[in-house]
Amino acid sequence: MSEMPDENNALNRLRASMTEKELGVVAVMEKVRGEYLPSGWDEDLRRAFDGLLRTVATRHDDQIDDEASERRRETRALVVVGEAGTGKTESLSRLFRTHPVLQGYGVLGSGCPLVTVSVPSPCTLKTLGIRLLRALGYPLARDMREHLVWNLVFEHLELSGTLVLHLDEMHNLTDGANVAEIDTIQKTLKALMVSPEWPVGLVVSGLPSIVPDLRAVEEIRRRGRFVRVPLLDIPGDLSSVAQVITHLAGIAGVTVEKDFAENTAPRLAHAGIHRFGIAVELVHEAIEIAIADGVPLDLDTFATAYFDRTGVGDLLNPFVAVSWAEIDCSLILLDEAPPEQVLPADPRKRDRPKSRKNKGKHEKGGR
Structure with a gap:
């Protein structure tokens, strides 16, 4: 009977095949994801x-x-x-x-x-x-x-x-x-x-x-x-959500514009259906995109993170849509698959948010 594979050896082989840039992203995200964020309870x-x-x-x-x-x-x-x-x-x-x-x-x-x-x-x-x-x-x-x-x-x-x-x-x-x-x-x-x-x-x-x-x-x-475990209290917990964005961005060393965290906190809490763990995961994913693409942490990176998680188009992306507060994100995040109507008819034309290199894809007024 053959021996069970050693997890450390398997990971070492995987890491040995990655580029220096990829390993750099992994190293930063290990610090970001390893940071525990205390909650009120x-x-x-x-x-x-x-x-x-x-x-x-x-x-x-x-x-x-x-x-x-x-x-x-x-x-x-x-x-x-x-x-x-x-x-x-x-x-x-x-x-x-x-x-x-x-x-x-x-x-x-x-x-x-x-x-x-x-x-x-x-x-x-x-x-x-x-x-x-x-x-x-x-x-x-x-x-x-x-x-x-x-x-x-x-x-x-x-x-x-x-x-x-x-x-x-x-x-x-x-x-x-x-x-x-x-x-x-x-x-x-x-x-x-x-x-x-x-x-x-x-x-x-x-x-x-x-x-x-x-x-x-x-x-x-x-x-x-x-x-x-309570849900996020809106607007009571918005300052805490903003602090999460700023704190994790600081650990990752990514640029955040002035007042961005405060302005983004309501969208993030709404996108995470008022659940602290989901909101933190979205921050992690947006930061990883910012590091990998070499761009600041802004609404574009959050929009991309939300798209990658849900597959929804701009009209149902709370980081892009003008009427973001009216979107029922629970229908998107809690179902095993997004509702039919939120997916583009032609998957080849899926409206994925782009990095700064391909800016301008989002609907007007979404920022």
Whole structure:
């Protein structure tokens, strides 16, 4: 059997074939994308998570010196929900990476007490159990029934010293489940929290659709904390959006005209359907275009970034259109494909925004 390819070697081969200019763009974008942008709800998230950790650490009785006194109480759950693109996964990831209690987070065998598993789509409870075992360092070599898989999960949570389990994208498990499957999922979550041998604290994140199913679990409803990631408040958050543009442009070393960020912030928030994560991604993509083309960061680069992401023409591009505030960007960004009417009839004539070398393609008044 051949060995699995080494990721670092594969990346090194790819980078060795790239030009110096391309590698320069990659180097800058690594800094830009690696910059964490704090959000207004980070403090609430940290406080809720610290409360969960304290509960996990609480023993039944610290005055009696015997083995039974070391048994911990049933734990709590932290449920973090938000629309797609609000930045919940990135905020949780940064919290876990930087928390002093979670040293070694994400490294198998490091002894970190928290393990994250991203729930795949589609997913069954058995599939989740198999993925959990892999994350715990015990990949299955043969097929097993669902209850046997979860027996192993409970065993290896204890063997690995895992005290907190983070299930990300939980909606991939619950949204497509029938009534009987939901009941089994709820019982499994309860069993994780109240296990007499090894109770585990839960951090569950996903779309808001997971809330009703989780509230139906008494232990989560009674001892859980629900945190919702807010959408951008317009106009309240516009200054923060402008600061994101200016800050990331400064890291990248790209030119930004005076007052550009302030004037662009409303369009960017609208284009990102008021979701902080999507807005940041659009800034990343516009900056990459500016670096690659050697041009300033302006509405043309944002228009190109939006076109590359959605395929829409100028009339539905909020960085170009005169009536940009009337465009329903959710119909464009949330569908798997853009609506038929937003695509040019002839793909050979697609109205892609051009760099400064081919300026003048946008409709008049769009700037």
